Amino acid sequence: MMTTPVWQHRTSRANIVLWVGWLFLVALFVFCWQVMTKDTIWAFVADAPEQAADLGSRMFPPRWSYLDKLWVPLWDTMNIATLGTLLGVIIAVPIAFLAASNTTPSTLFVRPVALFIIVASRSINSLIWALLLVSIIGPGLLAGIVAIGLRSIGFVAKLLYEAIEETEKIQIEAVTATGASGAQILNYGIVPQILPAFYGISVFRWDINIRESTILGLVGAGGIGVQLQASLNTLAWPQVTMIFVVILGTVVISEWVSAKVRHAII
C-alpha cells in the first residue's frame, strides 16, 4: 500500500532554527531594555507629564508679533537650501557619471574614488558639515550653503548613478550603432533616459534641504536657526513656538511643491 506523502512548509530543522532565532531576539530585547534604563532616574520620568504641561503652557500662545523679525531669516534659510542644492547638484552630476559602472572611464581607479566621495559626503550630517565650515570660513550664510551643498553631493550622486545604471542598454546600443561619439551617446542615449530621475532627485533633495537648513543657525551657519538658538538661550518659549510654526509652514509648502514637480515630470 502506498503511503500518502506528507507536505510540510518547513522541515523540522528549519523550525528549530526559526524558534532559536526568535528566542535570541527576545533575549536581545530584554538585554537592550536593561542597558537603556540603567541610568534612568524614574522620579523624573514619573514627573514628565507635569513638566511637559508646564513647558507647553509657557510655549503657548506663540508670539505672533515676532513674525516680523522672522521673514529675513526665513528668506536666508530658503536661499541656503536652494543655492546649496544647486551647488550639490552641479558637483554631483559628474560624480554620478564617474560612479555608474556603465559610464565610468575606469572601474578599477575612477569608480572607487567617486564612490568614496559619495560615501564621505553622505556619512557626515549637514549640521556637522556646518560646524566644520563655520570654523573654516566663518559664520554666516556661505557656510550654510556650502554645508548643504557638500551633504547633497552624496545623496544626489548616489541616486543619479543608480538611475544611470538602470538605463536601457539597447537604446544606448542603437545610438552607438549610428557612429555617434561618446559625448553624443551621452546626450542622445543616456540623458533622455535619466532626465526624469534627475529632476525628481533634485527637487526631493531641495525639499530635504529646506528642513535641514532650518537648524544650521544653531551652529552659526545662518538662517532661521540663529533666531531659534537666540530664543532658546533666553528661554523665550513663545518665540520658539512661533519659529516652529514658521518652519512647519515652510516645510509643508516645500513638500507640496516637490510633490507637484515630481508628479509633473513622470
Added chain:
Amino acid sequence: MLSVNHLSKTYAAGDKALDDVTFTIPSGQVVGLIGPSGAGKSTLIRCINRLVEPTSGSIQLGDTTITGLSTSELRAVRRRIGMIFQEYALVERLTVMENVLSGRLGYVSFWRSFFRKFPAEDVQKAFALLARVGLTDHANKRADALSGGQRQRVGIARALEQDPQLLLIDEPTASLDPKTSRQVMRLLLEMCNERGLPAIINIHDVVLARQFTERIIGLQAGKIVFDGPPSELDESVLTRIYGEEDWKTLEHDSEAA
C-alpha cells in the same frame, strides 16, 4: 559587399558563440539568418558593427577591414552600417524626428547635435523617410507615444537616415503581430530593393524568412550549417538547424502564406 572570414567569438565566461563563420554578401542581397535561440545570430550581426568585439577572424565592408579599426575609424564605418532592433531601441523620451535625425550623429559635430541644429538636407531627408514609412504626422510625437509597428518604422527610418551601405536587422518582427510583421518585412524589402542595399535579417520566423529573403543562412551552435536559397530549406535542413520536430505543418503554413 560584405565578407566575413573565419569569424569566431568566445565570451569571457567561455561560451563559444561563433565558431569559424565565413560568408560573403554581394551588394543588394537580402539574407535571412535563422537558427535556434542562442545559436549566435545576435552575436554575429553585432560583431559586424563591433557592438560585440570578435575574438578572431576578419570582416570586410567594401575596401574597409572592420576588425582592427581604431575608435574614430570604427565610428566612421558604423555610419555606413544601419541597424534595426527587435525592441525597436528608439530613445523613448525623444521625439520621432530626433530619433530619425540621430541617424546622422556620426556626421555632425557634438554642438550641432546638442542644439538639434542638423543641416537642412538631413532634416529634409528625415521628412522624406518619415513620409516613405507613413509617419509624417507623427514627427513631433514622443517615440513612446507610438504603437509597435509605428516604432519599428521609425527604427527603419533612423537606419536609412544614415545612408547606409549595409543593414543589420535583429529580429525585426519578434515584438509585432503577424499582420504588422508582414507589413514591416515588406517595407524593409522594398527599401532594400529601391537602394540596392544588402541586408542581414536575424529572424525566428522560418515562414517569414522563406517568404521575404532570397538567401538563407542557418546557424546552429555558432556554426553555419546551411547556406542556400529558401527553396532548399526542406525538412532535413530544418532538422539540422533546429533539431528533430514535425516540420510538415510548417510546410503547409508556408504554402498557404
